Amino acid sequence: MADDDLKTFTREELAQFDGNGRRAYVAVDGLVYDVTHEESWQYGKHYGGNCW
Template sequence: MTEQTFTKEQLATYNGEGKPAYIAVDGVIYDVTNAKGWQKLVHHGNKVGNDVTAGLAKSPHGPRVLAKLPVVGKLVD
């Protein structure tokens, strides 16, 4: 299976409204559609459909929670 790539503009369309909810962290796209903390499409000020790398850096739980999420692709420039 070929890995999907997303531009920031494409990622923005995966905002949980009619499509799955995706976030990017360090260039990796994760599906947070079914993640409990993202049910309101915002988690600690980070919105789905965006690169939340900077916000995650300030998170108390850090990147370890990402291992529980499905990876759907890579963020490209």
């Protein structure tokens, strides 16, 4: 995938992907990761804490 094919998210857009009935995305050092199928990130929580 070329760099110009990558999606850029605003903070507000990224906040919509919170894992509560939607995909779960997290950003680390400017990169966004899809953690939807990671058990530790189910229901918008990570090890019992908020994603934020």
